[in-house]
Every structure is written in C-alpha cells, then in structure tokens.
Amino acid sequence: MPEEEATVSIFDRGFLFADAVYEVTSVVDGKLLDFDAHMARLVRSLGELEMDMPLDRDAILEVHRELIDKNSVDQGVVYIQVTRGVADRDFLYPKDAAQTVVMFTQSRKLTGEKKGLRVVSSPDIRWGRRDIKTVQLLAASMGKMAAYKQGKDDTWLVKDGFVTEGSSNNTYIVTKDGKIVTRHLSNSILSGITRAAVLKLAAEQGLEIEERPFTMDEAKEASEAFMTAASSFVTPVIEVDGTELNGGVPGPVSKRLNEIYIEESKNTAI
Ligand code: PLP
Incomplete structure (x- = not known):
C-alpha cells in the first residue's frame, strides 16, 4: 500500500x-x-x-x-x-x-568504488543479546551520532577493552602479516550474513582468518581494516581513533573482497 x-x-x-x-x-x-x-x-x-x-x-x-x-x-x-x-x-x-x-x-547505490571510512571507538552500552536482530538500535544510534559529532563516519563499539562490532556492521582488521582478524560469534555480536559469506570467500582465496577479539590498539597497528553489512557489503576503513591505516586509502584486501563478494552474490541472487 x-x-x-x-x-x-x-x-x-x-x-x-x-x-x-x-x-x-x-x-x-x-x-x-x-x-x-x-x-x-x-x-x-x-x-x-x-x-x-x-x-x-x-x-x-x-x-x-x-x-x-x-x-x-x-x-x-x-x-x-x-x-x-x-x-x-x-x-x-x-x-x-x-x-x-x-x-x-x-x-540506493550499493556497487561501485567505495571511499574508506574513518571510525572512532565508543563504549558498547548495548544489551547482552546482540546476537538477536532486534529493533532496539538506540545505543548504536547514539554511538554513531557521537562519531559524526567528531567529524567521523562511524563508531567501533568497545566492551571490556575489545571491539565487538560497528554500529550496524561486523568489523575486521588485516594484520601486517596478512591475517584477517574478526571477533568470534557469541551473544556479543550479530552473526552477520555478509560476515559468513565474506569469510567463506576469503578462505577460498587462501587468506588466513583468526576469529577472536581484537583491541583498538591492535587495529591502529593493522595494515588495513574493513567492515561488512548487507546494506554496504565490504567497506574499507582508513582511520581508527585518529590513526590512518594504509596511508589513508582503502586497502587491497578489502577492495578485492568487496569485488568478489558482489560477483559471487550476483551469481546466487534470486
Ligand atoms: N552487526 C550489527 C549490529 C548490525 O546491525 C548488522 C547489520 O545490520 C551487522 C552486524 C551486519 O549483518 P549483515 O551482514 O547480516 O547485514
């Protein structure tokens, strides 16, 4: 209607x-x-x-x-x-x-060249069942607003010293030795549909994956970072808490994963 x-x-x-x-x-x-x-x-x-x-x-x-x-x-x-x-x-x-x-x-346009996002951390004040996709989104909305007020694009939420996820996406870093690190599944994060698809594709590409929590300090040392969500696929992150990654431009791993994710998804779309 x-x-x-x-x-x-x-x-x-x-x-x-x-x-x-x-x-x-x-x-x-x-x-x-x-x-x-x-x-x-x-x-x-x-x-x-x-x-x-x-x-x-x-x-x-x-x-x-x-x-x-x-x-x-x-x-x-x-x-x-x-x-x-x-x-x-x-x-x-x-x-x-x-x-x-x-x-x-x-x-909205979903495909095409992506500009890298600048993220800033904020405390994860959400409830304890983030694995359930409820419409209780105010805490995430507050975190994202706080990031915008600092002139940034999004927030990475931190609980007990470790990144849980973004305001509406799963978060990843690529270590200097090329490993993809992303938080393991639990009640602390939403089990992203894009996360599952991208990790499968990354493994098929021979990339090493570590599913474990990481800190913002580790993220600042990363060679690149990115996030995933159904509404934005693989989005590069070029700055975390004021530290630029990969010289402030999208990294090769996130760019490649975004391309193959779109390619693969188009083949299986219904
Ligand atoms: N984490 C949170 C908190 C989200 O809100 C979302 C998407 O809305 C995601 C992760 C990514 O999930 P998906 O890839 O299924 O969109």
Missing part, C-alpha cells in the same frame, strides 16, 4: 517494548542477495523471543519481489520487521496477539 496509508497501533509491542526483530536484504540488478540466509536468521531471532515466522519463506519472498517490482528497485534494500503484535501494555508476553509484519524498500 502507499506509505501514507500504512499505520501501526500505538499499542504495538514493537513501539512500546522494541519487541520486534528485523532483516535487511540487499538488492542488486533487482535481485535479492543471500535471501535464504536472512530468512534463516529471522527464524532464529524470532525463536529466541518465543515467536514463530508470521509467513512462510515463499510468501515473504513473493512480497519482497513485489515490492522490488512496484518500487522499481535496481539497487537497494528490502526491510522486513516482525513485531509480537498489539496488546495492552504489560511486561509479560501476550498469548494471542497477531504479529505485525512490515516490509518496505529503500533504493
């Missing part, structure tokens, strides 16, 4: 409790990248919150495709959010609320 006609109740638990999960799937050439991996993570996020899928995979795919078509999306993203639904405000989950499902598209 036209966006002006779309409404959600003020009693929706997504609005009152951030009791909702979401997925963002990228679109290139009008086709969806990694759609099934996004749906698998949606099932998992819902399951962790004792919710079921509101529609099956095929029905969601159909609506995604219809939205891409109706909005003439060549490149961009499709967003889906599922909330527990509408109920009288109560901390206990309601038994019989009908889930609210919202989907929309955003057109």
Whole structure:
C-alpha cells in the first residue's frame, strides 16, 4: 500500500517494548542477495523471543519481489520487521496477539568504488543479546551520532577493552602479516550474513582468518581494516581513533573482497 496509508497501533509491542526483530536484504540488478540466509536468521531471532515466522519463506519472498517490482528497485534494500503484535501494555508476553509484519524498500547505490571510512571507538552500552536482530538500535544510534559529532563516519563499539562490532556492521582488521582478524560469534555480536559469506570467500582465496577479539590498539597497528553489512557489503576503513591505516586509502584486501563478494552474490541472487 502507499506509505501514507500504512499505520501501526500505538499499542504495538514493537513501539512500546522494541519487541520486534528485523532483516535487511540487499538488492542488486533487482535481485535479492543471500535471501535464504536472512530468512534463516529471522527464524532464529524470532525463536529466541518465543515467536514463530508470521509467513512462510515463499510468501515473504513473493512480497519482497513485489515490492522490488512496484518500487522499481535496481539497487537497494528490502526491510522486513516482525513485531509480537498489539496488546495492552504489560511486561509479560501476550498469548494471542497477531504479529505485525512490515516490509518496505529503500533504493540506493550499493556497487561501485567505495571511499574508506574513518571510525572512532565508543563504549558498547548495548544489551547482552546482540546476537538477536532486534529493533532496539538506540545505543548504536547514539554511538554513531557521537562519531559524526567528531567529524567521523562511524563508531567501533568497545566492551571490556575489545571491539565487538560497528554500529550496524561486523568489523575486521588485516594484520601486517596478512591475517584477517574478526571477533568470534557469541551473544556479543550479530552473526552477520555478509560476515559468513565474506569469510567463506576469503578462505577460498587462501587468506588466513583468526576469529577472536581484537583491541583498538591492535587495529591502529593493522595494515588495513574493513567492515561488512548487507546494506554496504565490504567497506574499507582508513582511520581508527585518529590513526590512518594504509596511508589513508582503502586497502587491497578489502577492495578485492568487496569485488568478489558482489560477483559471487550476483551469481546466487534470486
Ligand atoms: N552487526 C550489527 C549490529 C548490525 O546491525 C548488522 C547489520 O545490520 C551487522 C552486524 C551486519 O549483518 P549483515 O551482514 O547480516 O547485514
């Protein structure tokens, strides 16, 4: 329906409790990248919150495709959010609320040359279940705003001395001896769909990968750095906390990984 006609109740638990999960799937050439991996993570996020899928995979795919078509999306993203639904405000989950499902598209250019980003660290004040993709995004939004106020592009969040992830992306450094280091999966970070795809491609390229936490000091010593997200693929990072990496220009590993990720994803897009 036209966006002006779309409404959600003020009693929706997504609005009152951030009791909702979401997925963002990228679109290139009008086709969806990694759609099934996004749906698998949606099932998992819902399951962790004792919710079921509101529609099956095929029905969601159909609506995604219809939205891409109706909005003439060549490149961009499709967003889906599922909330527990509408109920009288109560901390206990309601038994019989009908889930609210919202989907929309955003057109934006995703491919092409990328400028490297400058990031600054900030404390990771988010909750302890960052593996669930909920719409509770205010802490990340505050971190990114703090970075913008310092004239930077994004923030790398730090908990107990180690980088967890970016405001809306997974983070990586490439050590001087060529190893890719990225934090291991746990409740501390979101298991990125792009992360999984890029690590697989990196391994196929013969690159060595270490899944472990790293510090901002280690990042400052890195030969290059990058981040990944469905909405921005592999994005080079050229400065961390005021220290320029790779002479302040995107490094070869991140550039190459971005190219092969796009190439590979286009081949498997649906
Ligand atoms: N980490 C966080 C906190 C995110 O919000 C996102 C994406 O929104 C990611 C990582 C990257 O995940 P994906 O590659 O599935 O987009």
